[in-house]
Amino acid sequence: xxxxxxxxxxxxxxxxxxxxxxxxxxxxxxxxxxxxxxxxxxxxxxxxxxxxxxxxxxxxxxxxxxxxxxxxxxxxxxxxxxxxxxxxxxxxxxxxxxxxxxxxxxxxxxxxxxxxxxxxxxxxxxxxxxxxxxxxxxxxxxxxxxxxxxxxxxxxxxxxxxxxxxxxxxxxxxxxxxxxxxxxxx
Numbered sequence: 001x002x003x004x005x006x007x008x009x010x011x012x013x014x015x016x017x018x019x020x021x022x023x024x025x026x027x028x029x030x031x032x033x034x035x036x037x038x039x040x041x042x043x044x045x046x047x048x049x050x051x052x053x054x055x056x057x058x059x060x061x062x063x064x065x066x067x068x069x070x071x072x073x074x075x076x077x078x079x080x081x082x083x084x085x086x087x088x089x090x091x092x093x094x095x096x097x098x099x100x101x102x103x104x105x106x107x108x109x110x111x112x113x114x115x116x117x118x119x120x121x122x123x124x125x126x127x128x129x130x131x132x133x134x135x136x137x138x139x140x141x142x143x144x145x146x147x148x149x150x151x152x153x154x155x156x157x158x159x160x161x162x163x164x165x166x167x168x169x170x171x172x173x174x175x176x177x178x179x180x181x182x183x184x185x186x
Contacts, residue, residue, distance in 0.1 A: 081150055083136045084110045086129045091122045100127030101158045107167045110139060115147035118163045118176055119183050125149070128158045140183075142176070148183045159185045 089111035096105050105121025117125070117139075129137070138151040149159070161184055163173040177184060 081138050081140050082113075082147075084113070084115075084139055086125075086134055086137055087111050088122055088125070089114050090116075096123055100124045103161075107164050109145075110137070110147065113141075113145070113147075115139065115141060115145055116167060117149055118142070118146055118168060119148050119159045119180075120154075121160065121164075124158045128154050140180075148176075148180060150183060156185055159183065161185045 087110070088108045091108040092106040094106055096102065101124050102121070105123040107116065108122035108125065109116050128134075132153055134151075134153065137149060137154070139147040140150045141147050163176050163184075165173065168176065
């Protein structure tokens, strides 16, 4: 029985079927290297990207986005406001067919805190969010799981003239309207 040959990397001069993974760099050849030596590892690819500058530009881009988001959150927090995603967590289910902005509509809550919105209907909220392409809106928490939409990008004609009489007691609605008249439709 002939002795076994040691495992070697394929030799491109002797093997007509030999190709590297990308065809760009010759394989690493050492007496102990197996087939794994032909393919660059994840870390080799990252090192190549880091040298080319693509990874560093992307990292800087994400840091810039993070700084903008932190800045928005900090400024809204300092003014006693909060930025929330534009997803509706709860809503009443009455069917309305007119185009927004409309004077009547469904009451709703914004997530993630499930704050009941006092100055806007769900149909108007969905309409203006879609029209302006918003991802986050500024709200002012009022306590007791209630809030006002205070985002300056939303025009006042999309807001309600008074808080919903079904969701807010008469005394509570009058108090909100008296304290925040600029947050309702004139």
